[in-house]
Amino acid sequence: MNKSLKQIAKSLHLGVVAYRLYYAPKGLMQKYIRRDPIKRAIDEQARQQMEAAAYQLQPIEIQSPDSPLNIHFLTGRKFWYQTCFCAYSMAVYSPSNIQPIIYDDGTLANKYIEQIKRIFPRTKIVFLNEIEERLDQYLPISKFPYLRERRANYPNMRKLTDIHIGSSGWKLVLDSDMLFFRTPTFLIDWLNSPNKPCHMVDVETSYGYSEALMKSLAEAEIPQRLNVGICGLKSDEIDWEQLEYWCRILIEKEGTHYYQEQALTAMIMAGKPCDIAPPKDYIVKPTKEEVVSQRGILHHYVADSKPWYFRHAWKQIVDRQKKPE
Template sequence: MKREALKLRNYLSNYSKDNIQLNFLTGKNYWHQTIFCIESFIQHYGNNFSVNIYSDGTINDEIESLFKNYCKEIEIVSNEKIETKLQRIIPIKDFPYLNQVRAWHPFFRRLIDIHINPGWNLHLDSDMLFFKYPSALIEAFERKQAIFMFEQLDDSYFVDSVVVLKEKFDIDTIEKVNGGIIAYNGDQVNYIDLEEKLKVILQNYKTAIPAEVEQTLMSHILFNQYAKPLSKDEYNIFYGKDINSGLKTVSHYIFKAKKPYFSQEWKRVLENL
């Protein structure tokens, strides 16, 4: 997959605010997956959009050059640019917990670095592929509607149940949030409230892992912005080795589905070249 990613070349053209923007948190272990995700999006949408790449802490000059060789119009968002925004919007003296978790794990860079930007921002995980025109994403972009990928396991990946979080700690959340695709308006995030909710979570769920904390916070933001789930039939998550993604708009490969993703699914993108 990496060898083939190195061979791919494409371009983005005529970008304006009227066209969608894709944001990825990625790095040295995922750059090739990100490229294949972008390539699959181009195949079914076209080239008239933009891409921002945010580092998970591992992007160096070599990795940056891999993205630029694939598509020179991709923007690599510098750490300096991000740090300037963080100091202005969530300075460490006023938001110690948000800054603490950002340093704790890259998961929180997805929540903070991408969505601290003003306006409607869409982030995608790299381990997904597009197989049809993404009409629901485009409609959400045009309406600036907050959206999320629908978790298809029985339980949401939170620090606790939706009921307990509300009744015990007054933390409102939406059930079944998967962070593979998330979009909402950065201007409408109440960071004072988010800092307080995070403080409560960290003090009461000391064994929670980063993904659980991040998903809980993300769900709280989405609740406050009346977010809607994407269709689980069209924006599907595969968890096991047996998959059938032929007619799906998006296939997101996690857990045991990584095996068919790495062995066969990415090759379907090459078939459309």
């Protein structure tokens, strides 16, 4: 399998330098390198404290006899504790039962699974072998070489392929690096009666590809500032052959990019009515002042907001579970 994907990658003219761009766009990496090493060390210590705190999160109790509302996460060794904090914070502020469905990114060891199941006793884990069986059945390499190569070498693509392939119905996929601070009425309403895609609003349009190319492929207006931290799609309405074609043309015309999964999602939603999370409540890249004041319902901690996420935000969730009801 790995040999086949390497051969495909070579035929697509994708080199080591390009692969590195998937994980760290040049500008972001340079900005990180320029950061004060002392601040980076403080951030890493705070991150380790957050991971340790996940082991102390109290199990989520069933709030009502209603059927649970499922939320979907791709996670593994690097992000399991962030996934737990995100799902936990949503659960404690929701009147409905929240049940995370966890998709193994290939690094979800048993010790992390044990903690996830301890905190969320009703959770479901979709293991890598099950995912790969579905991929081979519904997205074979011979027919979908670009999507399979992207999935193998660009983990963000797995939020589309691994969660939606061979499945049906509406699914709400959340990024792990988010926290809730109030009842997410918008998301709960969507989960109770989904009938159109949903997403959140980015601070700027970040797709990595020209709007003209994306528009010509999608044959519709491309939504601006779409952010996939919150992403609701109907699995059986995704046209995988179309997605393979889009993926191939994007790469042939303009190369690979870190935001390719976000670009493809924007193209899937292009020209369609969507439910859009109110940006004043569902905030991408909150400022330090917003992290401290918590005026928003949800924060998505991308780019420059990461330090405030690790140093401050998660501690508010821990403090809440310590307070008496």
